Amino acid sequence: MCNTCGCNVTDANRHLLDDPAAQAHETSAGGAVVVLQRLLDANDREAAHNREHFDEHAVLVLNLMSSPGSGKTRLLEATIDALRGEARIAVIEGDLETENDADRIRAKGVVAHQITTGTACHLDAHMVHDALHHVALEGLDVLFIENVGNLVCPASFDLGQHRNVTLLSVTEGDDKPAKYPVMFRAADLMLITKADLLGAIEEFAPERAIRAFRDLANPGPVLTVSAKTGVGLATWLDWLRAEIRAQKARVAAGETLRPKVQPEGAALHAHDHEHTHLHEHPHTHGDGVTHSHPHSHTHAHGHAHSHGHEGEHRHEHADGHAAGDDHDHAHGG
Template sequence: MCETCGCGDPDIVPIEIQESILAVNDHQAEHNREHFVRDRVLAINLMGSPGSGKTALLEATAVALGGEHRLTALSGDLATDNDAERLRAAGIPSLSITTGSACHLDAKMVHHALHHAPWDESDLLFIENVGNLVCPAVYDLGQQANVVALAVTEGEDKPLKYPVMFSKADLVLLTKVDLLPHLPGISVERIAAALAETMPEAAMIPVSALTGEGMGAWIEWLEAQRLETERLSALRVAAIGPPIVAGGHMKV
């Protein structure tokens, strides 16, 4: 109550918060990350436009790895189970996260799905985000790396039009490069130049899920990330000891 002039008006109190509006999501994402590191699982947030070839890329990745690593996938989809179904047919245990009208995945949706997928028995977890170059970039899911699929048919200036998405990418996979002979106006160099303006440490691998071109370089990149997962996990064990799992067994 105002005691200055005795007018009886309530006081207006300014409270400093200085906290991210997405603090709850960020906290949940850190929790997911803890799980991934503890269980030595490399989690990749795979983003890109609808039709950029994310699902085909994962199918081809399963073929290229040839059973070398155990894979799991979570597929964000507005309305169908189609992507997860395709991935299961490709031998990747997969679960759909049906988002309804939501245009992106958030850390809570991923956490909920983790309770229903065998991710902790795998080496690599692919989180295939909803096809969208805007919203998914805003939400941390707890991934170790962001990978963006960009199809050669999408145009050379996509990175300049969607700078937020590309500024957060650790790797861009330039997909459908088998179509380049039919696209005389598209230059891979100009796409790389646009990326250099929006993506720090710009890294791009041209790939084709159809012909297998570039899949070797992609698998090498994944292997390097796997070593980083091992390193992070070892650091965690050194800091707080090995994980204790119900039933007394530990993941080997």
């Protein structure tokens, strides 16, 4: 029994925690009741429920997070164009107001549901669950959830996604990971977007952005892309294809996946199934594209390398050979 966080407290054993005779040390003096429950427990349960829906249909679900205006919708438009006829895509859009982003996606012939949050600065699992009544999961390969543009709040709410993708546009500054550590620590993939502007914005050095990202102990891949010119897009699409295949393989094996870094839960649940060997081989070939190759071994990782199409690259391999930590075997704590 994990006594650290209460992760294993269920309706079946809760009486042990509440019964002073059974667990005297769990109840402190003064009539206080020990709870040890995540504050976002209700959200997390709804998120798990969403994830079951997604897995039932073998749909890969990605949570896109970034500042407003860093190019989430533009990236989706380019992705939809590139994967037309290859992958079936749907999108859930989160914004405070307007259907504008959903309209842009629909114009590409893809189902999009807009969640307008009013004043809420983030999506939560309940909002996504409600949206699922408007988005048929049958036959989908990938569902993108475009979160509300905000580098703070969305990081704290699990939606049921399998991966977090965090965008950092070059106009924002390369120190953003250090300024918003909770958000960038939660990223399974960081995309440096608007790479076409790198020449014009000399203040932004992809190396510094990657350094700041690594300083959050994040071994995740980093890709530099421009949805406008298509630079770096092939590598992003390969990552996406590999993730889609990995999701189908996981479902076939009866497994699921939560984003690598969970707020709070992960640290407490990491009873070290981690066998991590991280190698970094920074290759600098000098030009706009910065790669980092995820050998973050989910099985069936056919992450195809597609270099050589956009000229020279700057590579950074972050080989996170994480044998076990990529999976959630739904262990009982």
